[in-house]
Amino acid sequence: GQSLEQPSEVTAVEGAIVQMNCTYQTSGFYGLSWYQQHDGGAPTFLSYNALDGLEETGRFSSFLSRSDSYGYLLLQELQMKDSASYFCSGGGATNKLIFGTGTLLAVQP
């Protein structure tokens, strides 16, 4: 079956760098996206990787290796407001996307 695996929790301190991983088991994946969800809020889009390699958007970077079925989201210069859940999402040629179970990031002062 298709699935995306993410660690359930990560803790880091303000100002640090954190990497959140996503491994997937599926065939025909066309890319990986990342969403952020604050407690009680709606998921919001952060970034995507349609090709292998690193994509950078400000403090956020996302990486994809399709040969390894692996990706990660990197957050730099962590801020307290980055405390949230982060979901990876992927899919094939159709609209049927699959979401990972999410990683809860706790940023400590």
Next chain:
Amino acid sequence: DVKVTQSSRYLVKRTGEKVFLECVQDMDHENMFWYRQDPGLGLRLIYFSYDVKMKEKGDIPEGYSVSREKKERFSLILESASTNQTSMYLCASKTGTGATDEQYFGPGTRLTVT
């Protein structure tokens, strides 16, 4: 500004009731989705629609149906609510069919079935 709205933030229904969850988007998006979100399970796709009157099953369609009579509106229907349908329900929309196209989510409806 892009907007997806859902009819209720919180809803409490009794077992066996018919429940309607409404979602409206103002972005003229072709594609709309209904997910449910449960702790530890992430977001699971219930149904999606790629055009008016068109629908496709997601991963967990059992016990649900959908309706899309107008492009901007996508309704999720629980024909006979059960306690295992207590969950957070999220609606989303996007344009295009690419797997990495940005999805815009509504604020969610927290449904409790007693």
